[in-house]
Amino acid sequence: MTAYETTESGLSFLIKTILGYQAPGYFLFFAAGLLVAAAIFGGKQFRIVFLWPFVILCATVFNPYLFPLLFERWPELIEEYYRFLWLIPAFLLIGGGFALIAFKFRSKAAKFLLILTFAAGILLLAVPSLRSYREIPLPANSLKADPELITLCDYIAGESETDTPVIAFEREDFAKEAVAYNPSFRISSALYLPGGAGNLKNDGVNFCVIAKSRPAMEEKLQSLGYRAIAHTPENMIFAQFFTGN
């Protein structure tokens, strides 16, 4: 976010905010030019609805002598100041201003061609921002989940025959984070609550995840109808094979 230096003038901060958060930077200046067109050609209604609100906003929230005083009282406003730029109906000004100019011509063909030209011009000018949108990469592991858990969840999601598999994790933290990673999972607490393994059948658990080298637990799960189907560096995955008693 744009930092605000107490020695910086309010106007400099305002321009920096516009150029930083309303890119391409000329967008708002473009809209300002069309505001003038709307004020001249649009008549009283356009002036009341677009020009005078803009004047009031410039005198208040965009006043470079006023908002530094607000920043002294509420420093957290610095981070959020760019949101005040949403008050400027820039794309309304662009649409209305161009329409006013185009419809000053009498010929239908001229109006149609001008509107098409303006639309093409807008799209051409906006190519940098359209291109940058395509280049935004998706964040990897934005939830900062344990890689072991991701491996387990991805495997189970691939192997499951149902859209909402019921999974019992031996580790309670895995149980809680797995739901955040894949909301389609249903979690059973049967393995991390004491004496809860008997509830695996009642909970309809499809998959169990336990730590490796736990022969007693492995035997218990096999006696309940679960079979080991995969393992990761630290854990083993068991799947339900018997749906009967």
Next chain:
Amino acid sequence: MSHITLAAFTAAGELLVYFIIGGILPFAAKGEKKSLFETVTAGWIVTTAVMEVTAVICMRANLSLYEFSRCAVITLSVLMALSMVINFQSIFRGTAVVSGGMSFFFSVFAVIVVMIGSVALVLILPAAGDPGGIIAQMSADIRSDSMHVMIPGSMAVRTSFSTKDLLVRYHAFDTLVAELTGLHPMIVMRVVRAPVVAVLSGMIIYRIFYRLFDGRHGESGAAAVLAIVAGAAFRTAYTPSGLLYAEGWTGNASLACVLLPAVILIGIVILKQEQNRRTGILLFLSGIAAVSLSPSALMLWPAAAVSVMVPVSVFGKKWKGLIALMLSLAAPSAAMLMYVYR
């Protein structure tokens, strides 16, 4: 029925609910022809405000999500029934709504542009990480049958609500939709809410120009198309249209793309009509709706309302607009005091 089909029907149903409820407080004055787009916009404002009040009361009363759902459904049903009673005669005569009114060429083009934007919202994966928190909370609420009580991830129980937790209840309606339809909250937000916001935004943009151009279809349609194209073209993560296409389901997107333009539309309607109490009530309800959308709305909505209504009242000589403005500032002011002193 696939999830996407159900979600599409849900989005259409949501717009229909807004349309029916909008009949209670239409923008049109008595004797003036009603507009489909303005009726839907009015319905969105009324529904958002009513859901905010309902959700806050239910949260303070520690009601479960199921109990809140019953309250909300009953409330919305009463509003819809009231609207049908009020508009009974015009429904009976088939004149309940006239039309959006656009020249054929620009109407087709505008519909195509809005639909492309809506589909893009659904298909393009956003890079923003914040919505995960909203969806996680909605999922936790549905699973635990509570309202904002369980902390997602840890599933610990909240012992108290922050002011933001209590007041920003915009997603209560989406949680209600997810619970009633069985759709996952992710689908409700991405496939239902975001396109509905895009369509509402397009409707409001068109009606602003229709009113400003005194009902001339060609200019209104052309201006609306150019405005929508400009909004889609010039965007970053911080512009209103950038919000719409990156995180259209959030309260900030509804604030920047629906509510703030709706304030402009309300100002234009007050400017051009004889004194209309219903539009003043809509302005008041939009203040309550602002509280539900985002804490930023408590700064932005008053700034927008004052900057639009003061010139309308002074230069348009609509002095009752100032009274409506003063009364409308009550809800955001009360919310601001809660944020500061609670």
